[in-house]
Amino acid sequence: MRDDPGMRAIARLWARLDAYRRDELVQLLSPEALDDLHPVQRLMADPEGPVQTRALALSAVTWFHWCRYHLLTGERAERELRMALAAGAQAAAVSPALVPPDALAMVRSGSLLADPAIEADRAGRRVTLAGQTGDQTALNEALASLARAVAQMPADSPDLVPLRAQLANGWRDRCRATGDVRSADRAVEVGTALVEDLPDTHPLLPSLLSDLAMSHLARFDLTRGPQDLAAAVAAAERSTRLPADSPGEQARIDSNAAIVHSRSQSRGEAAHGSALERALALGRAAVESTASDHADRAGRLTNLGRDLFFEHLRTRAREPLDEAVTHLTQALRLSAADSPYLTLQHSILAGCLLARHTVTSARADLDAAIEHQRSALAELPRSSRPAPDPAGVSGQLAGMLRHRFELTGELDDLEEAMLLEEGRSPG
Secondary structure (H helix, E strand, O other): OOOOHHHHHHHHHHHHHHHHHOOOHHHHHOHHHHHHHHHHHHHHOOOOOOHHHHHHHHHHHHHHHHHHHHHOOHHHHHHHHHHHHHHHHHHHHHOHHHOOHHHHHHHHHOOOOOOHHHHHHHHHHHHHHHHHHOOHHHHHHHHHHHHHHHHHOOOOOOOHHHHHHHHHHHHHHHHHHHOOHHHHHHHHHHHHHHHHOOOOOOOOHHHHHHHHHHHHHHHHHHHOOHHHHHHHHHHHHHHHHOOOOOHHHHHHHHHHHHHHHHHOOOOOHHHHHHHHHHHHHHHHHHHHOOOOOOOOHHHHHHHHHHHHHHHHHHHOOOHHHHHHHHHHHHHHHHOOOOOOOHHHHHHHHHHHHHHHHHHHOOHHHHHHHHHHHHHHHHOHHHOOOOOOOHHHHHHHHHHHHHHHHHHHOOHHHHHHHHHHHOOOOOO
């Protein structure tokens, strides 16, 4: 079967559907996705082909159009729905198990009208998609659709809690993308109402509390209100005291709590140390529980490395610097070449190496710090938003170069530093 071209084509299409299940939604809307679809459509339509291959092709095509229907709107969505139901009717004749359950119900009813649960799921998927693409118009429309769909769902629907959570998180995504405090207000309002409605024994409560903590933190970023930071800490701490539904989710909860505690360091020296110690403990737990190939491992290593750098600044000990350099180096190895966080990662690592050079006078650390700061400057154009201050990044590099010039007398370092200070690019 593995050498069968037809089965390989079906497997490629299923790989895209697997990405959809992981919420990597853009993959299903790319031109390459349609390229993967066409050979499977030909298998589906071939009456002379093997029965099993044709059945699997029908199933894959049905799922493909059904999933795209959830991501699109208007006439494009209706076209995907019609194609899903047409292929689904043929697949169901072979075996109903080949068809998505909700699509099967629509095939049997002969109706193109989706029930409220399907509409809510579609709106939720579009919220996620808009967050991934950065399309604010699409995000606004999806949030409005999701709010309407959630309001129409019965209170005992098992889908209601996850969809309310998605609505809160969608508002938080909009806040982060636009800097709109009203979106942060909505995220906190929806998230707070949700956790207040649930008992401590609800399996999703730890995750929802963690999400609420991040919504409070997003609003704190805009308002600098101490009550939001305190609420973020309280929700994060409560989330860590309840059992998560999986080790992977526990790692996410610990990581979010570490971020919250790291941000709460500015409330006095005693609180600073206590909050940072808690951030480090949670950050280490999150990293230890995150698989080596997990998409979030690089980010969690970066956060832990940053907090270890703060610990060095607090204690002046060298050991946190050594650990930070190890974690940040690994984070860079794991990061994609087009990651929007490379400037941040290179810059933190450069700061750690420079600090270690200050402690040990090791020239290799200074040289490495300069190279990482150069990389940080080079990666600025594709940095995440809000982007680091270009003047700050180049100013730090200029300072490192001047320091090396003072040690070595190398005029090229002085010349490069002066060009950076004048706002010009060296070379």
